Amino acid sequence: MSRVGRVERVTKETSVLVEIDLDGSGKVDVSTGVGFYDHMLDQLGRHGLFDLTVKTEGDLHIDSHHTIEDSALALGAAFKQALGDKVGIYRFGNCTVPLDESLAQVTVDLSGRPYLVHTEPEKMAPMIGEYDTTMTRHILESFVAQAQIALHVHVPYGRNAHHIVECQFKALARALRYASERDPRAAGILPSTKGAL
Ligand SMILES: [Mn+2]
Numbered sequence: 001m002s003r004v005g006r007v008e009r010v011t012k013e014t015s016v017l018v019e020i021d022l023d024g025s026g027k028v029d030v031s032t033g034v035g036f037y038d039h040m041l042d043q044l045g046r047h048g049l050f051d052l053t054v055k056t057e058g059d060l061h062i063d064s065h066h067t068i069e070d071s072a073l074a075l076g077a078a079f080k081q082a083l084g085d086k087v088g089i090y091r092f093g094n095c096t097v098p099l100d101e102s103l104a105q106v107t108v109d110l111s112g113r114p115y116l117v118h119t120e121p122e123k124m125a126p127m128i129g130e131y132d133t134t135m136t137r138h139i140l141e142s143f144v145a146q147a148q149i150a151l152h153v154h155v156p157y158g159r160n161a162h163h164i165v166e167c168q169f170k171a172l173a174r175a176l177r178y179a180s181e182r183d184p185r186a187a188g189i190l191p192s193t194k195g196a197l
Helices: 035-048 065-083 135-147 161-180
Strands: 004-010 015-020 028-031 052-060 092-099 102-109 113-120 150-157
Touching: 004 065, 015 065, 028 035, 028 065, 035 052, 035 065, 035 161, 052 065, 065 135, 092 161, 102 161, 113 135, 135 161, 150 161
Parallel strands: 028 052, 113 150
Antiparallel strands: 004 015, 015 052, 092 102, 102 150
16 A cells, blocks of 8 residues: 655646655655755655655746745645555654754644644844745645644754754654654554544
């Protein structure tokens, strides 16, 4: 039973293809045209042990906003698709990841309901290459809306913008991996008293 998702999303602003295999080995093939974002999606696949393809051609002549946002929307939709009926998974996951002076704490519930809580240092370099650092929250919002998960991401401290963002993606990857992995004690069981996720 493979757990894969594939989403193609085409608008006048962007063309996105996302493929994800939750039971992969961290093989990543990502190109969005935004170098630092590629670096972050690479973290997501690698540390989540997802096989992940993201191919985005966006209107970078305007700026990187649509390219980044639409990739995150498609990624969320593909992740939800790959989760399928959620029978036999752990459902909850959390991970704390340091990156030198920065720390990210991520907790996730694959609940079927979208909710994001996000805090990070307010003083941060505005740009990392072509990546606008205010986009991190927007990526998470977009992913959460489509994946329909509850996601709490906190960076209680950090100084270097590259580190602050990267530790969030690493911790997110690992938390998503733990939540989506199959629980050997829960085979055939939907982890919900309500009977629906
Ligand atoms: Mn890095």
